[in-house]
Amino acid sequence: MLQIDKSKCDICGTCISICPENALELSDSLRIDQQKCILCNLCVDVCPFGALHISSNKDKKLQKEKNGSTREI
Amino acid sequence: MAAPEKYDCIVVGAGPAGAMAAYHAAKGGCSVALIEKKEKAGTPVRCGEAVGFKGFSASLEIEDRWILSHIKRIRMVSPSGTTVDLINPSKIGNNYVIDREIMDDELVQRAVAAGVSYFPSTPVLSVRSGPRHYTCTTPADSLSASCVVLADGVESKLARDLGWDTALPMEDIETCAFCHVTHDAINEEAIEFHVGSNNAPGGFVWVFPRGGKKANVGLGILGTKHKSGRAEELLNQFIDRKFPHAKVDNLHCGGVPVGRWLRPLVKNGVLIVGDAARQVNSLTGGGIAYALFAGRIAGETIAHAKTVDGINYRRLKVYQKKWATYCGKQQMRSYALKSVLLKKDNDAFYNSIAQSLAKEDPQELNYMRVFMRTFARHPLILLKTFFLFR
Numbered sequence: 001m002l003q004i005d006k007s008k009c010d011i012c013g014t015c016i017s018i019c020p021e022n023a024l025e026l027s028d029s030l031r032i033d034q035q036k037c038i039l040c041n042l043c044v045d046v047c048p049f050g051a052l053h054i055s056s057n058k059d060k061k062l063q064k065e066k067n068g069s070t071r072e073i
Numbered sequence: 074m075a076a077p078e079k080y081d082c083i084v085v086g087a088g089p090a091g092a093m094a095a096y097h098a099a100k101g102g103c104s105v106a107l108i109e110k111k112e113k114a115g116t117p118v119r120c121g122e123a124v125g126f127k128g129f130s131a132s133l134e135i136e137d138r139w140i141l142s143h144i145k146r147i148r149m150v151s152p153s154g155t156t157v158d159l160i161n162p163s164k165i166g167n168n169y170v171i172d173r174e175i176m177d178d179e180l181v182q183r184a185v186a187a188g189v190s191y192f193p194s195t196p197v198l199s200v201r202s203g204p205r206h207y208t209c210t211t212p213a214d215s216l217s218a219s220c221v222v223l224a225d226g227v228e229s230k231l232a233r234d235l236g237w238d239t240a241l242p243m244e245d246i247e248t249c250a251f252c253h254v255t256h257d258a259i260n261e262e263a264i265e266f267h268v269g270s271n272n273a274p275g276g277f278v279w280v281f282p283r284g285g286k287k288a289n290v291g292l293g294i295l296g297t298k299h300k301s302g303r304a305e306e307l308l309n310q311f312i313d314r315k316f317p318h319a320k321v322d323n324l325h326c327g328g329v330p331v332g333r334w335l336r337p338l339v340k341n342g343v344l345i346v347g348d349a350a351r352q353v354n355s356l357t358g359g360g361i362a363y364a365l366f367a368g369r370i371a372g373e374t375i376a377h378a379k380t381v382d383g384i385n386y387r388r389l390k391v392y393q394k395k396w397a398t399y400c401g402k403q404q405m406r407s408y409a410l411k412s413v414l415l416k417k418d419n420d421a422f423y424n425s426i427a428q429s430l431a432k433e434d435p436q437e438l439n440y441m442r443v444f445m446r447t448f449a450r451h452p453l454i455l456l457k458t459f460f461l462f463r
Contacts, residue, residue, distance in 0.1 A: 013228025014328030048326035050302020
């Protein structure tokens with residue numbers, strides 16, 4: 001899923017201008033609407049300071065197996 | 074619950090476009106609310122801050138107290154380091170580096186002095202349209218108006234809520250990193266543009282002096298040629314090369330739209346101006362002159378559209394007509410040239426142009442000559458853009 005490194009984010013809004021799904025929002029900080037995000041990676045590519053990245057789901061899968069739970073995380 | 078405060082016009086965003094729109098609408102007799110999400114509009118400054126007198130003064134007299142530097146030389150530097158200088162003021166006009174913090178603040182003050190109700194530190198969460206009016210919702214309140222001006226910048230969201238598709242394709246954005254650099258090598262009277270894949274792929278590095286050995290140094294990389302964080306990396310590399318051991322502060326980033334201006338500019342009672350409307354020169358990334366102009370004509374149009382029965386929405390379309398007439402063609406020209414230049418964006422191309430231009434007398438160089446030399450070997454391109462020059 002899309003994640004923000006707040007220590008790098010300059011709250012410039014460049015990512016917002018290219019998001020095709022209107023999934024990003026600026027107020028005091030940058031916020032992501034994960035429901036709308038389609039993981040297209042455009043915001044990750046465009047960010048001048050490299051503050052965005054898409055985390056892999058591998059870690060979450062491992063976590064799920066360890067807990068022996070069948071619930072969605 | 075009290076009915077929302079009703080205005081003739083609400084302007085969202087108090088940068089140059091919004092402040093001008095609010096000022097001129099109020100001067101023309103409208104009641105105006107100017108709403109700004111930040112405590113101080115336009116901070117931090119995300120702008121190169123260089124302007125040409127001609128474009129700027131079409132809308133606004135430039136004040137001495139805004140001027141940081143008077144520019145006597147425009148220098149272009151090719152990837153191999155060949156420099157091409159434009160130095161003749163009768164050919165290049167007067168150019169300045171201005172202090173946007175001071176100017177933006179003053180434009181807002183002028184709007185307030187003209188009767189505009191100003192609401193800083195107030196984000197607009199949504200704009201809803203009703204019968205013949207619009208309601209702007211903020212965290213604490215609701216304001217309503219007959220018409221709305223969206224001047225909410227490159228990161229504009231409200232236009233999308235009102236039916237515009239403003240998402241920029243990656244080839245129509247420059248992703249930028251910039252800062253203040255203090256170093257002995259900075260020439261107080263010269264602005265510089267550096268091109269090349271090692272400097273700024275699909276864009277350029279700018280060095281714009283702000284007085285006292287300090288300069289705005291920044292770069293823009295075309296979205297399609299950028300990878301996460303590269304702008305900051307390349308900026309640091311440039312500074313290390315050209316200004317070793319410099320004092321660097323005020324590092325920020327931002328996006329510059331370099332697409333076609335947005336159409337339509339008016340939808341019912343909503344007008345869109347400035348970066349939000351993509352009113353930016355696609356070649357230079359310059360948007361100040363366009364923002365001032367669009368803001369002014371939007372504000373004047375609203376004032377002329379005011380009747381005893383409220384704002385006549387049909388009359389608002391004059392704003393787009395005026396923009397298209399005075400600026401639209403020029404902006405489209407810059408877009409066509411930028412598209413063509415990007416096809417040629419390689420170091421050998423820039424080096425060969427620079428080499429041939431460097432042989433010319435700097436006193437004789439003007440923009441047209443640079444343009445002709447750049448596209449001389451591409452008659453089809455000249456033909457394509459010819460109709461835009463009529």
